[in-house]
Amino acid sequence: MATDTPVRDQVSDGSGSATRSGRYAQPEVDLEALTDLLDGRYADVRRLVRGQLAEHADILLDAETMSRADYRERVKDVLVEMAGSGHTGLGFPTEYGGGGDIGASIAAFETLAMGDLSLMVKAGVQFGLFGGAILQLGTKHHHDAYLRKLMSGELLGCFAMTETGHGSNVQALGTTAVYDPATQEFVVDTPTELARKDYIGNAAAHGELAVVFAQLEVDGEGHGVHAFVVPIRVDGEPAPGVTIGDDGLKMGLNGVDNGRLWFSGVRIPRENLLDRFASVSPDGVYTSPIESKNRRFFTMLGTLIQGRVCVGGAGINAAKVAITIAVRYGLVRRQFEASSEAEEDILLDYGLHQRRLFPLLARTYGLHFAQQDLASALHDVLTGVNEDEHFQRELESTAAGTKALGTWHATHTIQECREACGGAGYLAENRFAALKADSDIFTTFEGDNHILLQLVAKGLLTDYASEFEDMNQLDMVGFVAGLAVDTVVEKTRAWQMLQRVKDLLPGGDDWDQEAGLLDPDYQVAMYRFREEHTVSSCARRLKRGMDNGMAPGEVFSRVQDHVIAAGRAHMERVVLEAFVDKTREVPEGSDLRVALTLLCDLQALVGIEQDAAWFMQHGRLSAQRAKAISREIGSLCRKIRPLARVLVDGLAVPEELLRSEQLIGAVRGPVAG
Amino acid sequence: MATDTPVRDQVSDGSGSATRSGRYAQPEVDLEALTDLLDGRYADVRRLVRGQLAEHADILLDAETMSRADYRERVKDVLVEMAGSGHTGLGFPTEYGGGGDIGASIAAFETLAMGDLSLMVKAGVQFGLFGGAILQLGTKHHHDAYLRKLMSGELLGCFAMTETGHGSNVQALGTTAVYDPATQEFVVDTPTELARKDYIGNAAAHGELAVVFAQLEVDGEGHGVHAFVVPIRVDGEPAPGVTIGDDGLKMGLNGVDNGRLWFSGVRIPRENLLDRFASVSPDGVYTSPIESKNRRFFTMLGTLIQGRVCVGGAGINAAKVAITIAVRYGLVRRQFEASSEAEEDILLDYGLHQRRLFPLLARTYGLHFAQQDLASALHDVLTGVNEDEHFQRELESTAAGTKALGTWHATHTIQECREACGGAGYLAENRFAALKADSDIFTTFEGDNHILLQLVAKGLLTDYASEFEDMNQLDMVGFVAGLAVDTVVEKTRAWQMLQRVKDLLPGGDDWDQEAGLLDPDYQVAMYRFREEHTVSSCARRLKRGMDNGMAPGEVFSRVQDHVIAAGRAHMERVVLEAFVDKTREVPEGSDLRVALTLLCDLQALVGIEQDAAWFMQHGRLSAQRAKAISREIGSLCRKIRPLARVLVDGLAVPEELLRSEQLIGAVRGPVAG
Structure with missing residues (x-):
């Protein structure tokens, strides 16, 4: 009953305007070609990792049967074994034995998510967070000292950023690192209980070093958050001045040893400051190629993207x-x-x-x-x-x-x-x-x-101005409100987008009625319109709030859901365009193209259906057309039904x-x- | 910044039509009065259970630290201990030492959900499912034999309905129970691997008896699914002919010993048929007060509601x-x-x-x-x-x-x-x-x-006709399609509802524009309208599909999401009305009434906002009014903010x-x- 014959589909659906010209012929999808398309440029590394995961599939059972302590050891062992195969070092420079290929390293990492997720997260902590911080925030001195050893898994480390009291707001961290010129050391401290490092992977059991994010203070002056290499374990015991706690049982990921770190007068040599973006001279002079404190901070963070x-x-x-x-x-x-x-x-x-x-x-x-x-x-x-x-x-x-x-x-x-x-x-x-x-x-x-969608919206609202990264919420409200009334939209990203929508759809406001539901230009135009409109409406609301004399914080709080909606609308458009573009890369008329297009249409129309109220409120969707979209979704599902098995098998x-x-x-x- | 002063709220919101007359005065809610209202008629038993849970709060830690086997024992021990206090027997007849109060027993049970959920589920298996089946499907003979012992926890039992191959479709179960007049016994068998009993609580470790649902066959004739008492363990070992498996680690509820049961020629005395709705005489004559096989089955199931x-x-x-x-x-x-x-x-x-x-x-x-x-x-x-x-x-x-x-x-x-x-x-x-x-x-x-929402919709579509429970999906499609064209709506529940909406809102189609957003009559009318419309539209679609010559199965498949939507719309209305009614019980003008009304309004408007596209498509919501609803929701949230603590504390x-x-x-x- 599920397999739509072409004729029946035409008859029973009756959504003539929505169907493509002619009859629908059931496509036959070649599994290998589909997987190749999905694997893309890094097919080899994806296959390699899938093979390794299959080989170590028993870890999925170990996760259920082993004690937490044993499971942690097991994950560590597999991690070190995998490190030997080289794919965990793909993102590191070739001069240290790495692959020098960031794209490949991401492909390898994300493929790990098909297997045990503790293993993946442990790999992320070690090679992504800890290794990435050494690589991106450190300089040759640090690379020479640590990269080879951390890539092989010989040296395990932590990325000690989050504190109990501060997660997303990294600039407000409480841990301090005060420079002592007498000994040319930094003294690292945890000043309050809320400032303890928390949820830190590799901390509870295996980490020897930690990259610790702390407020740098030199000669009484604060320079904001910087990263330091701090030994936390010596011969398996906490290093002097370091207290280590275990975060205990978690909802999941219990193969990762998340823990807490407290520092009490821990002294580290001056060279342990990861000094790509700032350094302190032996006699205590702070220098940085980036003048603005905020800017420096966000540049640092940016490298960890x-x-x-x-x-x-x-x-x-x-x-x-x-x-x-x-x-x-x-x-x-x-x-x-x-x-x-x-x-x-x-x-x-x-x-x-x-x-x-x-x-x-x-x-x-x-x-x-x-x-x-x-x-x-x-x-x-x-x-x-x-x-x-x-x-x-x-x-x-x-x-x-x-x-x-x-x-x-x-x-x-x-x-x-x-x-x-x-x-x-x-x-x-x-x-x-x-x-x-x-x-x-x-x-x-x-x-x-x-918070991340807010960041997206902030970029759109400020058109990624050079000050974009420096701005906190208050600054952002101020920035937008500071624009002249008439330029509020033009100065934002929204204006350019509006123009593009108009270029795409020159027919004026009637386009909505004329275009076919399965026309990707129509679909993308709908997503673009929503993006443009939510962004500019956000800008207007922020400005109006300030103009009406509300405090910036209150303005932000009240407009916050619109801000999030703008960020989301942007991202939905980005995802849809990526899908449409990829579909267009496949030879026209091929069965693979037909099959992918079914999925792409479904993705596009479901997105419109889910937000149909918004489109209707903004005059871009009639009640009749909204119903046609729901009918078309049903029809697409029936066409996808006979392809379901190959479409999931393609995910490999x-x-x-x-x-x-x-x-x-x-x-x-x-x-x- | 959160506490709305009355004046500011009026100014910044500007939704004059939506706010109640006069200024908004911040209510002060008495915690005790609020909890009393929520606790209602069974405040005593709710307090008793909350006290017991607090006393046994360490089981929440045990759940994390104990081995699965120990945790199961611990849950069993607490269960038996609680049984001593009597609240787990509240739903059983007084003549067996029970409380004879179903309402109280439900209040007690649902309160258990604040604590360890394995404990709650184990209680549900023992006293609700197993005990309930004995009580509702058995007769005095069974009550005398089992009720006291099961209420005290001395006798633990299973409710063996679900099979690996069949969950929701109970009528298609595979287990068989064949009457052997020679020995006056039933012979219980698991004919295929898919017919093994699965996910059965109390089976893997603790159950002695099981109420087994099986296809009854007498003298070569099948009579449908009936329930039998089958001993599955004797002195801790599986009874002869019974094989017991363990479902192993589950996502959660690991304090409950879910297991699998296979029966191979297991002989039980004739008296072990739970015979309230059907019996088999010693010489093998099947009788039942309910003639229809379907009807009998659903009557049986109905008692387990x-x-x-x-x-x-x-x-x-x-x-x-x-x-x-x-x-x-x-x-x-x-x-x-x-x-x-x-x-x-x-x-x-x-x-x-x-x-x-x-x-x-x-x-x-x-x-x-x-x-x-x-x-x-x-x-x-x-x-x-x-x-x-x-x-x-x-x-x-x-x-x-x-x-x-x-x-x-x-x-x-x-x-x-x-x-x-x-x-x-x-x-x-x-x-x-x-x-x-x-x-x-x-x-x-x-x-x-x-499936449950489908059941709700089936009731609405057939106006709970006496055949309602007998109908499977095919029957239901046939029933609706069999109605004359003009009566399709009148014969369904929808018609009555439409009338009630009209009675409520005599002003015709303009009411949508006139009523205040915070008028509960408006809110309920919106919900009623949606219910009426989705139900009647379902009926029309089912009928049209059949009239167009589609097979009933295909019609059902295509209309299924509308069926679910109709069931959901009905239930949303039921919930809203319950809330509105409860709010109206509280003295008008009291602070408690004001606070509850904020929540009730929020519930009502969020429901409309979430389905705004539907209301707009059906001409019951203008774009402007939809925006006003979103604004009003923001305003309600700001008013609730200062009450948030007491409103959660009231949940006790x-x-x-x-x-x-x-x-x-x-x-x-x-x-x-």
């Missing part, structure tokens, strides 16, 4: 596992007699089940392509191919936004897929338990998602990682589709 | 814990400088944070009151106060729907609250880990939520159960609000 890119990618890849299991379960599980009294129907033949899962599948594809673009842009910036400052600021913003969308998508997809697998989905062996618990924190990692999650014998293996009925 | 009521209540009470922790965290945590450069702002003073949490708080209240009404109606039906058949069918439908809404609310609230607590929310000691993992399965327990989650020392205790800053 890779962490956000990696977490976003991890979310997207974790979602791949969930959607693969749920779709495959839907293809073997039968429930209720709907078509005939004789036999129960395949779950995925139910319209509702398709409606629950296929939009998630489509979005997984869309985010995957957007993430690929992002990683590629990051590669260009970090390797110096693109040195445009504006491009860099935009990249930071896109990284923040992709991380937010990718990780929320993981949370949402894993939940929906678990429910779609019923009670079987609740058993640990079927992976959802760990997927859900482990990935939950991704929405908080590397910045709370709402190794069979060994699916486990789920009970779900899709032993209890397998006749396989449909 | 209490399980659904309890799970829904459990979800709502688990959500209370999450929202309490998140709101209290938001009152002590500071983040970023938004109001001034000098100090970071309290998290809950941010507009977005209010927007994230307060609608969840409001909905928790609304669902609590709806659940109270439901429990009260159930009490009346089960105690024979109300014997109206139509009322009973409606009750079953409401129970299904409240369970769906309550458990989805739990999943959603716990997730949002965890994210609102950042990294701290991820630590097991702060409760979200267990809350999230344990409650996850509630959306599947006692029927998948989507014992301090001992909040744990969260790190979140809201040791790291406590100056308490705001």
